[in-house]
Amino acid sequence: MPTFVRPDRCDGCIDRDMTSCIYICPHDLMKLDRDGSETGHAMRAFNQEPEQCWECYACVKICPQQAIECRHYADLVPLGASVQPQRGPDSILWTIAFRNGNTKRFKFPTRTTLEGSIDPYGSKPEADLSTLGEPGYFTSGGVRKPGNPDELIRK
Numbered sequence: 001m002p003t004f005v006r007p008d009r010c011d012g013c014i015d016r017d018m019t020s021c022i023y024i025c026p027h028d029l030m031k032l033d034r035d036g037s038e039t040g041h042a043m044r045a046f047n048q049e050p051e052q053c054w055e056c057y058a059c060v061k062i063c064p065q066q067a068i069e070c071r072h073y074a075d076l077v078p079l080g081a082s083v084q085p086q087r088g089p090d091s092i093l094w095t096i097a098f099r100n101g102n103t104k105r106f107k108f109p110t111r112t113t114l115e116g117s118i119d120p121y122g123s124k125p126e127a128d129l130s131t132l133g134e135p136g137y138f139t140s141g142g143v144r145k146p147g148n149p150d151e152l153i154r155k
Protein backbone atom coordinates (compact mmCIF):
# COMPACT_ATOMS: atom_id res chain seq x y z
CA MET A 1 0.00 0.00 0.00
CA PRO A 2 1.42 3.39 -0.90
CA THR A 3 2.70 6.16 1.25
CA PHE A 4 0.99 9.50 1.65
CA VAL A 5 2.14 12.80 3.08
CA ARG A 6 0.33 14.57 5.87
CA PRO A 7 0.30 18.23 4.82
CA ASP A 8 -0.26 19.30 8.44
CA ARG A 9 3.17 17.93 9.35
CA CYS A 10 5.26 18.35 6.18
CA ASP A 11 7.30 21.55 6.05
CA GLY A 12 8.72 20.93 2.57
CA CYS A 13 12.17 20.39 4.11
CA ILE A 14 12.45 24.13 3.73
CA ASP A 15 15.91 24.27 5.32
CA ARG A 16 17.42 21.75 2.86
CA ASP A 17 18.58 21.90 -0.76
CA MET A 18 16.43 18.89 -1.60
CA THR A 19 13.62 17.32 0.34
CA SER A 20 14.63 14.18 2.20
CA CYS A 21 11.84 12.12 0.67
CA ILE A 22 12.80 13.08 -2.91
CA TYR A 23 16.43 12.30 -2.10
CA ILE A 24 15.75 8.84 -0.73
CA CYS A 25 12.93 7.40 -2.88
CA PRO A 26 14.46 4.67 -5.08
CA HIS A 27 11.58 5.03 -7.51
CA ASP A 28 11.56 8.84 -7.82
CA LEU A 29 7.96 9.03 -6.68
CA MET A 30 8.08 11.91 -4.25
CA LYS A 31 7.54 15.41 -5.54
CA LEU A 32 7.41 18.86 -3.96
CA ASP A 33 4.33 20.90 -4.84
CA ARG A 34 5.97 24.32 -4.66
CA ASP A 35 2.99 26.50 -5.53
CA GLY A 36 0.18 24.18 -4.45
CA SER A 37 -1.14 23.81 -7.99
CA GLU A 38 -1.03 20.01 -7.89
CA THR A 39 -2.33 19.21 -4.44
CA GLY A 40 -3.71 22.44 -3.03
CA HIS A 41 -0.89 22.44 -0.45
CA ALA A 42 2.00 24.74 -1.36
CA MET A 43 5.50 23.62 -0.30
CA ARG A 44 4.29 20.17 0.65
CA ALA A 45 5.57 16.91 -0.80
CA PHE A 46 3.35 14.20 -2.21
CA ASN A 47 3.60 10.73 -3.69
CA GLN A 48 2.97 11.44 -7.37
CA GLU A 49 2.38 7.83 -8.42
CA PRO A 50 1.06 5.85 -5.45
CA GLU A 51 0.37 2.74 -7.54
CA GLN A 52 4.10 2.53 -8.29
CA CYS A 53 5.14 2.70 -4.65
CA TRP A 54 7.38 -0.17 -3.50
CA GLU A 55 6.31 0.32 0.11
CA CYS A 56 9.99 0.24 0.99
CA TYR A 57 9.39 2.69 3.86
CA ALA A 58 12.55 4.64 3.04
CA CYS A 59 10.69 7.96 2.82
CA VAL A 60 8.69 7.18 5.95
CA LYS A 61 11.89 6.58 7.90
CA ILE A 62 13.87 9.54 6.60
CA CYS A 63 11.20 12.24 6.92
CA PRO A 64 12.36 14.51 9.75
CA GLN A 65 8.77 15.59 10.48
CA GLN A 66 7.20 12.10 10.61
CA ALA A 67 4.91 13.50 7.93
CA ILE A 68 4.78 10.39 5.75
CA GLU A 69 2.56 7.45 6.57
CA CYS A 70 1.95 4.18 4.82
CA ARG A 71 -1.49 2.74 4.17
CA HIS A 72 -1.11 -0.90 5.13
CA TYR A 73 -3.02 -3.90 3.96
CA ALA A 74 -6.11 -4.29 6.08
CA ASP A 75 -5.30 -7.90 6.96
CA LEU A 76 -1.89 -6.87 8.29
CA VAL A 77 -2.76 -3.59 9.97
CA PRO A 78 -6.53 -3.16 10.44
CA LEU A 79 -8.05 0.18 9.54
CA GLY A 80 -7.43 2.81 12.15
CA ALA A 81 -4.09 1.34 13.19
CA SER A 82 -0.74 2.79 12.18
CA VAL A 83 2.97 2.07 12.16
CA GLN A 84 5.27 5.08 12.41
CA PRO A 85 9.06 5.09 12.63
CA GLN A 86 11.21 7.84 14.08
CA ARG A 87 14.91 7.81 13.33
CA GLY A 88 17.55 8.84 15.78
CA PRO A 89 21.30 9.11 15.21
CA ASP A 90 21.89 5.55 16.38
CA SER A 91 18.48 3.90 16.63
CA ILE A 92 14.98 3.82 15.24
CA LEU A 93 11.83 3.96 17.32
CA TRP A 94 8.72 2.28 15.94
CA THR A 95 5.36 3.36 17.31
CA ILE A 96 2.54 0.90 16.70
CA ALA A 97 -0.93 2.30 17.31
CA PHE A 98 -3.73 -0.24 17.64
CA ARG A 99 -7.36 0.39 16.78
CA ASN A 100 -8.37 0.11 20.42
CA GLY A 101 -6.15 3.07 21.30
CA ASN A 102 -3.26 1.05 22.73
CA THR A 103 0.23 1.92 21.55
CA LYS A 104 3.46 -0.02 21.70
CA ARG A 105 6.94 1.24 21.02
CA PHE A 106 9.98 -0.71 19.93
CA LYS A 107 13.43 0.78 19.78
CA PHE A 108 16.21 -0.87 17.81
CA PRO A 109 19.85 0.14 17.42
CA THR A 110 20.75 0.90 13.81
CA ARG A 111 24.48 1.48 13.98
CA THR A 112 27.58 0.71 15.99
CA THR A 113 29.63 3.71 14.88
CA LEU A 114 29.01 7.44 15.12
CA GLU A 115 26.96 8.92 12.29
CA GLY A 116 29.30 10.35 9.64
CA SER A 117 32.35 8.65 11.12
CA ILE A 118 32.77 5.95 8.45
CA ASP A 119 35.36 6.53 5.74
CA PRO A 120 34.32 3.95 3.12
CA TYR A 121 37.53 4.38 1.09
CA GLY A 122 39.87 4.63 4.03
CA SER A 123 43.01 2.48 3.66
CA LYS A 124 41.86 1.36 0.20
CA PRO A 125 44.25 1.85 -2.75
CA GLU A 126 43.36 4.37 -5.45
CA ALA A 127 41.44 2.81 -8.33
CA ASP A 128 43.54 2.17 -11.44
CA LEU A 129 41.05 3.06 -14.18
CA SER A 130 43.46 1.96 -16.91
CA THR A 131 42.82 -1.67 -15.93
CA LEU A 132 39.06 -1.53 -16.38
CA GLY A 133 39.24 -3.05 -19.85
CA GLU A 134 41.15 -6.09 -18.68
CA PRO A 135 39.42 -9.48 -18.64
CA GLY A 136 37.62 -10.30 -15.42
CA TYR A 137 36.41 -6.83 -14.49
CA PHE A 138 33.08 -6.71 -16.31
CA THR A 139 32.74 -9.93 -18.26
CA SER A 140 35.10 -12.76 -18.97
CA GLY A 141 35.69 -11.08 -22.31
CA GLY A 142 36.59 -7.72 -20.92
CA VAL A 143 34.58 -4.49 -21.24
CA ARG A 144 30.88 -5.02 -21.88
CA LYS A 145 30.09 -4.55 -25.55
CA PRO A 146 26.78 -3.98 -27.30
CA GLY A 147 24.98 -7.21 -28.13
CA ASN A 148 25.16 -8.71 -31.59
CA PRO A 149 21.59 -8.92 -32.99
CA ASP A 150 22.61 -11.97 -35.04
CA GLU A 151 23.25 -13.88 -31.83
CA LEU A 152 19.70 -13.40 -30.52
CA ILE A 153 17.59 -16.53 -30.22
CA ARG A 154 14.46 -16.08 -32.30
CA LYS A 155 11.47 -18.34 -32.65
Ligand code: SF4
Nearest residue numbers: 010013019021045063
Ligand atom coordinates in the same frame (compact mmCIF):
# COMPACT_ATOMS: atom_id res chain seq x y z
S1 SF4 B 1 10.84 14.57 3.91
FE1 SF4 B 1 8.94 14.92 5.08
S2 SF4 B 1 9.01 17.08 5.66
FE2 SF4 B 1 10.48 16.80 3.99
S3 SF4 B 1 9.31 17.30 2.12
FE3 SF4 B 1 9.19 15.06 2.43
S4 SF4 B 1 7.29 14.75 3.57
FE4 SF4 B 1 7.81 16.92 3.77
Ligand code: SF4
Nearest residue numbers: 025053054056057059
Ligand atom coordinates in the same frame (compact mmCIF):
# COMPACT_ATOMS: atom_id res chain seq x y z
S1 SF4 C 1 7.79 3.84 0.28
FE1 SF4 C 1 9.70 3.72 -0.94
S2 SF4 C 1 8.99 3.62 -3.08
FE2 SF4 C 1 7.23 4.34 -1.86
S3 SF4 C 1 7.36 6.57 -2.01
FE3 SF4 C 1 8.47 5.96 -0.13
S4 SF4 C 1 10.63 5.77 -0.73
FE4 SF4 C 1 9.38 5.80 -2.61
